[in-house]
Amino acid sequence: MPAIKLSNVTKRYGDITAVRDIDLTVESGEIYGFLGPNGAGKSTTINMLLDFVRPTEGTVEVLGQSVADAGVSIRERTGVLPEGFDVYSRLSGRKHIEFAIDSKKAADDPDEILSRVGLSEAADRNAGGYSKGMRQRLALGMALVDEPELLILDEPSSGLDPGGAKEMRDIVTAEADRGATVFFSSHVLGQVEAVCDRVGILHEGELVVEDSMEGLRTSADSEETLILTVSGATDDDLDAVRALEGVSGAAIDGTVVTVACESATKTTVISTLGEAGIEILDIETDSTSLEELFLSYTEGEGTVGETAPTAEQTEPDKTAKPPEGAQ
Amino acid sequence: MSWLVVARKDFEDSIRSRWLVGLTALFVLLLTAFAYIVRPEPGETASANAVLQLSGDLFIGTLVPLIALVIAYNAITGERKSGSLKLLLSLPHSRADVVFGKVAGRSAALSTAIIVGFILPAVILAVGPFTLEMGAYLGYTLLVALLASVFVAIAVGWSAAAPSQRIALGGAIGLYFLFVPFWGAIQFRLQLALASLPDWFPLGAETAGNLLWLSNPSSAYQGLSGAVLSGQFLSGEAADLQLAAISMLLFWLLAAPLVGLLLFERRDL
Numbered sequence: 001m002p003a004i005k006l007s008n009v010t011k012r013y014g015d016i017t018a019v020r021d022i023d024l025t026v027e028s029g030e031i032y033g034f035l036g037p038n039g040a041g042k043s044t045t046i047n048m049l050l051d052f053v054r055p056t057e058g059t060v061e062v063l064g065q066s067v068a069d070a071g072v073s074i075r076e077r078t079g080v081l082p083e084g085f086d087v088y089s090r091l092s093g094r095k096h097i098e099f100a101i102d103s104k105k106a107a108d109d110p111d112e113i114l115s116r117v118g119l120s121e122a123a124d125r126n127a128g129g130y131s132k133g134m135r136q137r138l139a140l141g142m143a144l145v146d147e148p149e150l151l152i153l154d155e156p157s158s159g160l161d162p163g164g165a166k167e168m169r170d171i172v173t174a175e176a177d178r179g180a181t182v183f184f185s186s187h188v189l190g191q192v193e194a195v196c197d198r199v200g201i202l203h204e205g206e207l208v209v210e211d212s213m214e215g216l217r218t219s220a221d222s223e224e225t226l227i228l229t230v231s232g233a234t235d236d237d238l239d240a241v242r243a244l245e246g247v248s249g250a251a252i253d254g255t256v257v258t259v260a261c262e263s264a265t266k267t268t269v270i271s272t273l274g275e276a277g278i279e280i281l282d283i284e285t286d287s288t289s290l291e292e293l294f295l296s297y298t299e300g301e302g303t304v305g306e307t308a309p310t311a312e313q314t315e316p317d318k319t320a321k322p323p324e325g326a327q
Numbered sequence: 328m329s330w331l332v333v334a335r336k337d338f339e340d341s342i343r344s345r346w347l348v349g350l351t352a353l354f355v356l357l358l359t360a361f362a363y364i365v366r367p368e369p370g371e372t373a374s375a376n377a378v379l380q381l382s383g384d385l386f387i388g389t390l391v392p393l394i395a396l397v398i399a400y401n402a403i404t405g406e407r408k409s410g411s412l413k414l415l416l417s418l419p420h421s422r423a424d425v426v427f428g429k430v431a432g433r434s435a436a437l438s439t440a441i442i443v444g445f446i447l448p449a450v451i452l453a454v455g456p457f458t459l460e461m462g463a464y465l466g467y468t469l470l471v472a473l474l475a476s477v478f479v480a481i482a483v484g485w486s487a488a489a490p491s492q493r494i495a496l497g498g499a500i501g502l503y504f505l506f507v508p509f510w511g512a513i514q515f516r517l518q519l520a521l522a523s524l525p526d527w528f529p530l531g532a533e534t535a536g537n538l539l540w541l542s543n544p545s546s547a548y549q550g551l552s553g554a555v556l557s558g559q560f561l562s563g564e565a566a567d568l569q570l571a572a573i574s575m576l577l578f579w580l581l582a583a584p585l586v587g588l589l590l591f592e593r594r595d596l
Contacts, residue, residue, distance in 0.1 A: 052416060052596040072329070072419045080417035086410040088336070090343040095336075096414075102332045103418035139414060 001064045003028045003150050003181035004049060009058035011044050018044040020205045022058070026183050026198075028149075031176050033192030033213075034185040036202035037298050042185040043083045045202070046154045049183075050080060063150060076104060079143030083154035083185075087135050089128025093119050096127060097141050106146035117141040118167060132159030140171065151175055153184035157191045169195050189294040203298045220293040223248065226259040226266055229282035230273070233257060237276050241269055248296045255281075260296055329420050333428025334435065341398070341436035350394060350437070354444025358382055359451055367456050375449065375457045376556045379467050383552050387471055388545050389507050395437060395478030400499035402429045403486040403587075407596060416596070422487075426588045430483045430580075434476035441472045466555045474548040477579045478506075481544075484587030490594070510543050537568060544579050547572035 004026035011019040019041040026032045036042050047053040048060050051071040060067045062074045087096060097110040114123045117137040122130065127138060136159045143151060153172070157165040172182050172195050186192050192199060199216060201209040209216075238250045238257065246265035251258050259269050266285065273280060341347060361382045367373040403426070406412035415425060445468040453459045482499055489495035505513070521535050530538070541547045550572045554560045561569055 047596070050417065052413065054593075054595060072421050075417065075419040082410075082413040082417050084410050085413040085417075087414065088340050088411055090340050091336070095339065099332070099336050100418055102335075103329065103420060142414070142418070 001028060002026060002061075003030075003063060004032075004183055005061040006045070006048075007059045007061075009045070009048060009055045009060060011041075011048060011053065012056045017205055019048075019055075022202075022207050024200055024207060024210070026181060028181050029176070029179060030197045031172065031182045031195055032184070033196035033199040034183060034202065035187070035189060035192055035199055035294065035298075036185075037187050040187075040202040040298065041205040042187075042202055043154055044205075046083065046152060046183075046185060049152055050075075050082065052082075076146075077148055078150045078152060079145065079148035079180075081136070081139045081143045081151075081153040081156050083158075085135075085139060087127035087130065087138060090126055092124050093127050093130070093134075093138050093141075094123045096138055097145065100142035100145040104146040108145050113141045113144055116144065116171070118164075133161065133164055136160060137164070140168065144171070144175070147178065147180070149180060151180055151182045151184070153182065155186060156184055157186065157188070165191060189291050193290060201294065201297050208297050216293065217290060220290045221287070222262055223260060223287070223293060224263050224266065225286040225292065226257075226261060226269055227284040227286060228257040228259070228270070228273070228280055229255055230257050231255060231279045231281060233273070233276075233278045237273070237278055240272050240276060244268055244272060260292065330424040330428040330431065333415070333420055333424050334431035337402075337429055337432025338435045341433055342439065344436075346398060347436055347440050351440040351444045354441060355447045357386060358445065358448035361385070362448065362452055362455065362457065369456075372456045372458050375452045375459045376463055376467075378448075378452065378457070379464065379552075380556055383467075383549070383556075387474070387552075388549055391441075391471060391475050392478040392507055392545060393503055395475045396482045396499040396503050398437060399429075399433050399479040399482035400486055400495050401492065402433055402483045403591065404489050404492045404495040405486075408492050412596060422591055423588055426483060426487050426584050426591060429486075430476075430480045430584050433483065434472075434479045437475045437479060438472035441475055442468055445471070460558075463556055463558065466560060467552060470548060470552055470555055473576055474544060477544045477548075477576050480580045481583040484583035484585070487584065487587030487591035506543050506545055510545065514539060514543075537571070541568075541572050541575045544576055547575045 002025045004024070006022050006024040009019060009022045009024075010017065022045060024045075034042055034045070044053060048055050049062055049067065051060075051067040054068070063077055065074055067074060091099075093114060094110050097108075097113050100106075101108050101110065111120070111123070114120050117140050119134065119137050119141065122134060127135065130138065136156065140153070140156060143153065151172070156168050156172075160168060169191070172184065176182050176195075184192075193213065196213050198210070198212050200207050211219075233252060233255075235252050238252060241247060241250045241259060244261070244265060246262040247259060247269065249260045257273070261269055270280065270283065358378060362375075362378045365373060365377050365381055403412070406415065412425070416422070420428070445464075449459060449464055481502060485498045485502065486495050489498055517539055518536055521532050521539070524530075524532055524535065528535070541550070550565070551560070551569055554563075554565060554569055559565070
C-alpha cells in the first residue's frame with residue numbers, strides 16, 4: 001500500500017492553476033524529497049494531502065484512505081509540520097507538546113520529545129517568544145508525537161541554522177529507520193540530497209522529474225558545463241545553441257557564455273557558435289553539479305550559466321546548506 | 328471526544344489573556360458600584376437581588392453580548408490568518424471538533440470571568456447591609472454565563488463562516504446592533520405585521536409575538552432573569568414561556584455553530 005497517492009490532481013484558484021495534473025506515489029517506508037522553487041505549488045500539494053485545501057480535480061489518498069473522507073483517522077497516524085503555521089503565543093512549548101499528545105491519545109513523555117527537538121531549556125517559556133527556528137522545532141516535536149507511520153514535513157529546515165538543519169535531517173533519518181515514511185518538501189536541494197531515497201521536482205505546478213537520488217546523480221554526471229570566452233555575442237546568438245539536442249541551457253554574461261549540455265554535444269555547440277560568426281577566445285569545461293541540474297529543471301528557459309549567482313542571491317536558506325550535503 | 332481536547336486548549340489559552348482578567352475586574356467593579364447605588368438607609372438591609380436587577384437592567388443585557396462577540400468573533404478567522412489553525416488541524420481533529428471546541432473553550436473562559444466577577448461582589452454584599460439569597464444569586468450568575476455562551480456560540484459560528492477577518496468583525500458588529508440596540512424597532516415593526524395575520528398562519532398573534540420576542544437571546548435572557556430574581560423560575564403562569572426561552576437559548580447555542588460549520592467545511596484554509 002502506498003503511503004501517499006495523488007492521481008491526476010489539479011488545483012485552480014480562479015484563473016490561476018497552482019497545481020496541474022499531478023500523479024505522485026510515495027511508497028511505504030521511503031524518504032521522498034519534494035523539491036521545487038518557492039511558488040512552484042509544493043505547499044498547495046501538501047495542503048491537499050492534509051485536506052486543508054480541496055483539489056479541483058483528481059483524488060488524494062494517504063495511508064490507503066481518501067483524505068476527503070477519512071481526514072481524522074489519517075491524521076491519527078500522521079505527523080505533520082505544516083508551512084506558514086503559527087504557535088499559540090500564550091501557551092508554553094510544553095503545553096503545545098501536551099496538546100499534541102492529548103489530541104493523538106498518545107502516551108509520549110513531553111520532556112523526551114522536547115529534548116529530541118532541542119527545546120528542553122525553553123520548554124516552559126511561552127511559545128510567543130520563540131524564534132522562527134524554535135517554532136519550527138516545536139512543530140516538528142508535535143509531529144513526532146505517537147510515532148506516526150507517515151511524516152509530512154513542509155519546508156522543515158526553514159528558519160533553522162546549519163546545525164539545526166543537520167539535526168532535522170538526523171531526526172528524519174532516525175524516523176525512517178524506525179519504519180516511518182517521510183515526505184518532505186524543500187526549495188534547497190542540499191536539504192534533500194543527503195537523506196532522500198527518491199525525489200520529485202515540481203516546477204510551475206507540474207511534476208517535471210521524478211527519480212531516485214541515484215538516477216538524478218547519473219544524469220548530473222553525464223552533463224557538463226561549457227564555459228566559453230567570446231567576443232561579439234549577444235543573447236540572440238545563443239538561440240541556435242539552445243535549439244540543439246542535448247543542450248539543457250545556455251546563458252551569456254558579458255563575454256562569457258555558459259552552456260549546460262551532454263558531454264557528447266560539446267563540439268556541436270562550439271561549431272554552431274563558430275557558424276554564427278562568434279569568435280571563441282577560450283574554452284573551459286566543468287562537470288555539472290546536482291544543484292545545477294536541479295536548477296536547470298526549475299528555472300525554465302535555459303539560464304544555467306546564471307544559476308550559481310542567482311541561487312546565492314535568492315535563497316535565504318543557502319547558508320543552511322550543510323557542508324556534507326554539498327558535492 | 329476530540330472537541331474536548333480543543334476546548335481545553337482554547338480555555339487554557341483564553342484564560343491567559345489579560346482581557347479576561349480585566350473583564351473579571353470590570354464585573355466586580357460594576358456590581359460593587361451598583362451595590363453602592365442601591366445601598367439601604369443605615370440600619371436597614373436590602374436584598375442583593377436588587378443589585379442584580381439594577382445591573383441586569385443597566386448593563387448585562389447590553390454589555391455581555393458585546394463582550395462575548397468581541398472575544399469570539401476572531402476565534403476561527405484569527406487562527407486562520409495567523410496560521411495556528413494549521414497546527415490545530417494537523418492533529419487528528421475534525422473541523423467540527425474545532426468549531427464546537429472553540430465554542431466550549433471560549434464560553435468556559437468567559438463564564439469563568441463572569442462567575443468569579445459575580446461571586447467576589449457577593450462576598451462584599453454579604454458583609455455589607457445586604458441579604459443574600461444564594462439560590463437566586465447563583466441562578467442569576469449562571470444565567471448570565473449562559474447568555475454569554477450563546478453570544479459566544481453565535482460569534483464562533485459567524486467566525487467559522489466568514490471568509491476573512493474583516494468580514495468576521497463587520498458581521499460581529501452587525502449582529503450586535505441587530506440583537507441589542509435595533510431589536511426593539513425591528514420587533515415593533517414585525518409585531519405590527521403580526522396583528523393582521525392571515526387565517527392559514529398556524530400560530531396565534533400572541534404566540535407568534537412571544538416567539539419573536541424570545542428569538543433574540545437577549546430578550547430570552549431578560550425574561551428568565553426576571554423570573555429567577557422574583558423566585559418564580561419555572562413556576563407560575565409564565566413557566567411555559569420560560570421553558571420556551573431556555574429552549575431558544577439552547578437552540579442558538581447549537582444552531583449558530585452548526586451553520587457556521589457547514590460553510591467552514593467547504594472552505595480552503
